[in-house]
Amino acid sequence: GEDVEQSLFLSVREGDSSVINCTYTDSSSTYLYWYKQEPGAGLQLLTYIFSNMDMKQDQRLTVLLNKKDKHLSLRIADTQTGDSAIYFCAETLISNFGNEKLTFGTGTRLTIIP
Amino acid sequence: GAVVSQHPSRVICKSGTSVKIECRSLDFQATTMFWYRQFPKQSLMLMATSNEGSKATYEQGVEKDKFLINHASLTLSTLTVTSAHPEDSSFYICSATGTSGGAGLETQYFGPGTRLLVL
Numbered sequence: 001g002e003d004v005e006q007s008l009f010l011s012v013r014e015g016d017s018s019v020i021n022c023t024y025t026d027s028s029s030t031y032l033y034w035y036k037q038e039p040g041a042g043l044q045l046l047t048y049i050f051s052n053m054d055m056k057q058d059q060r061l062t063v064l065l066n067k068k069d070k071h072l073s074l075r076i077a078d079t080q081t082g083d084s085a086i087y088f089c090a091e092t093l094i095s096n097f098g099n100e101k102l103t104f105g106t107g108t109r110l111t112i113i114p
Numbered sequence: 115g116a117v118v119s120q121h122p123s124r125v126i127c128k129s130g131t132s133v134k135i136e137c138r139s140l141d142f143q144a145t146t147m148f149w150y151r152q153f154p155k156q157s158l159m160l161m162a163t164s165n166e167g168s169k170a171t172y173e174q175g176v177e178k179d180k181f182l183i184n185h186a187s188l189t190l191s192t193l194t195v196t197s198a199h200p201e202d203s204s205f206y207i208c209s210a211t212g213t214s215g216g217a218g219l220e221t222q223y224f225g226p227g228t229r230l231l232v233l
Contacts (some may be wrong), residue, residue, distance in 0.1 A: 042120075042226040042227045102148075106156075106157050107232070
């Protein structure tokens with residue numbers, strides 16, 4: 001299957017940590033990604049993790065991967081108002097035509113409470 | 115680096131007309147470009163994969179005669195919505211594959227999107 005699921009909404013107070021969760025079903029994914037989409041805009045690549053890693057840290061961002069449970073999370077430390085956006089996780093799959101393609105989750109809308 | 119542009123950013127057209135959307139990789143050569151469609155408050159759905167110099171590969175359920183894709187150069191792909199109808203109104207986003215980081219990872223870089231409204 002190619003289902004990638006996320007919670008639709010998350011509200012966090014400014015300065016707290018945000019944790020956005022994602023579950024996927026295909027264990028053959030090679031890379032997993034987190035993208036950020038601001039209103040009316042395209043997607044900005046935030047970070048990615050290779051499937052043989054279980055953690056990656058990049059400044060305020062920490063990605064955790066539990067391959068056994070097919071669970072991916074993105075932690076944003078010291079959340080700021082500029083972090084308000086929709087966050088998509090995505091996995092890389094090989095399509096029926098042999099191309100690598102991204103399958104996106106449903107997206108989580110992060111709202112920052114002042 | 116790795117900037118992808120789209121033109122136009124917004125277009126309104128009459129039902130029955132055709133609309134062309136351009137996707138350009140500005141500072142890298144993209145052998146592969148992707149076209150996505152996003153409905154309001156929904157995720158991105160891949161429409162087709164476009165390799166430079168060859169025919170596009172369409173996802174199941176996407177009409178190739180309605181959504182014409184041309185990828186004539188390493189920096190430009192176009193999507194033409196032919197005989198557009200109101201149900202084609204959507205946000206169309208392209209992406210291009212480029213190299214990210216020291217590991218040489220092939221990553222998709224996304225354009226800012228084109229909002230199409232068909233009246």
